[in-house]
Amino acid sequence: MRKGWCPSLLTPMASGDGFLARVKPTAATVSAEAARALAEAAQRYGNGLVDVTNRSNLQFRGFSPDGIAPFADVVFRHGLAHDSAPVEQVRNVAASPLGADDPTATFGAHRAARAIEAMLAMSPELFALPGKFGFSVDGGGALPLGDVGADVLFVPGSSGVAVRVAGAPLMADCAEEDVPAVARALALAFLDLAKARSDPPRRMRHLVDAVGAEAVFRHAGLAPVGKGTPVGRPAPRIGYGDLAGGSGFFLAGVAFGALEAGALSRLADLAEDFEDGTIRLTPWRSLVLVGIAAEAADAVAEGVAAAGLITDPADPRLAMVACSGTPACESATAATRVDAARIAASGVLDGLSGTTLHVSGCAKGCAHPRPAAVTLAGRNGAYDVILNGRADAAPHFTGLDVEGVIAVLATAPWSKPR
Structure with missing residues (x-):
């Protein structure tokens, strides 16, 4: 039941269907040529299955120990990874997908994301950051990122760019050219303040809970100028x-x-x-x-x-999140994606938008580590049902098969005739 572990290309992780490796495209962009090469390599060296993660990464599955190295060669050849394992581990930078192609964006999110990655590669003092610690660069516009679960977030501000930390609405102004320096200062503040705690937090929001956002900004040499309105995750615009x-x-x-x-x-x-x-x-x-x-x-x-x-956009699967489940994950006890497809086909989620149903193979809830209207947590081959909670919360129903889950969902308010 290990938490806090994130695979990368140079630190692959063993799972139920072999090793998996994560590819982190810079500025959320993969060329068609690179995508085609990755697909071919995934079929040749892995099992040909690809996950699109909630960190804007691609995760490739089913590698044997001998398959990782030739797959990595393809990734390096197309400039999609750093050849230093410590750099690759901390290179967690999400960016607005449209970048400079969106004329309504407030600032150049792709340019800023590349600058943060370059800073990380030149800052060995930041290699101590936890594996899940990440940055996001949201230029706003047609496809804003919203709350992507990052620790340091650059967002549109009154004078161009503002920065905030996870867990608090406080914001500080930041010139676009200063984004990498501000990102470094806040990351160093996290490391300094976290190590001073008896139980060092591994995410910024937990540090903010302990010491307050003002202390983090002050340690980074930043002056908050006001409070922004945190934006939730926008529903996908399919x-x-x-x-x-x-x-x-x-x-x-x-x-x-x-x-x-x-x-x-x-x-x-x-x-x-x-x-x-x-x-x-x-x-x-x-x-x-x-x-x-x-x-x-x-x-x-x-x-x-x-x-x-x-x-x-009305497809009910858009209202669902499901982890890889069995047999891909050794922690899972349920075939989550097969079961999620059966639930979607039943019609009980028709007409919904946003994340309503989270299907998790176990209580860790890796695919959606936050509350959902309904969460199914696999246990001993069946599901516990949690209402308005996370996968590790106390269940309202226990030990249901898929038909039992569908029966419960059929009683939810959204399933009743309007």
Whole structure:
């Protein structure tokens, strides 16, 4: 039941279906060429299954010990990882998917994200950061990141860029060119203040609970200028969206965050045929194609659907989060994604949006470490049902099979005729 462990390319993690390795694309962007190469390598050296994580990463599964190195070579060849294990471990920087392609963005999120990554590579004193410690750069605009669970968050501010820390609404102004220096100062403040505690916290929000956000800002040499309004995770905007200049983007949902490598290859083909030749990642388990002409939107939607991705914003699977479950995860006791698909097909979640149902293979709740309207936690091959809580909360129903879960969901307010 270990928590706090994050795999990377150079520190793969053993799981029920072999080793898994995480690829962290800089500025949420993968070229079509790189995506196609990753898909081919995943099929050759792994089991061909790919997870799209809530950190805007790609996670590849099913490697034997001999398969990791040749897969890593492909990743390095396409510039998607740092060759230093400590750097790769702390290189956790989420960015707005559209970047400079969004004329309504407040600042250059992709440029700032690259600058933070460069700073991390040159700051060995930050290699002590916990593996889950992360930064987010949200330029606002058409696809704002909202609350992505990062520890240090750069967001639109009254004068361009503002920064806040997880667990508090306090904000400080920050010039765009100072983003990497501010990120470093806050990370160092976290390390200094955390190690002074008898039980050192491993995430910023826990440190803020202990010492307050003012102390963190003060230690980093920053002066808060006011309080912002924390933004929750926006619901995925599936489908085509307009941008200025006669083009737009298409956001494709990935059911339960899992797709086959072949689907990634087909999406790469669409990226080259219809747009700018890149695939963008989001923290909402979805993928974005950018630079699509409005008249091409229907053709792109057909191609995305043919690849097995979600194109209908009313698809009930968008209201669900499911971890990998058995047999992929050794901690799980339930086939979560198979069961989630059965629940979606039952119709009890039709018409919902946002995260309503979390299907977890165990009480750790890795896929959604926050409350959901309904959480299913696998235990001994069945599910405990938690209402308005996390997977480790006290259950309201215990030991249900999938049909029993569907019966409970059928009594929820959203399932009643309107």
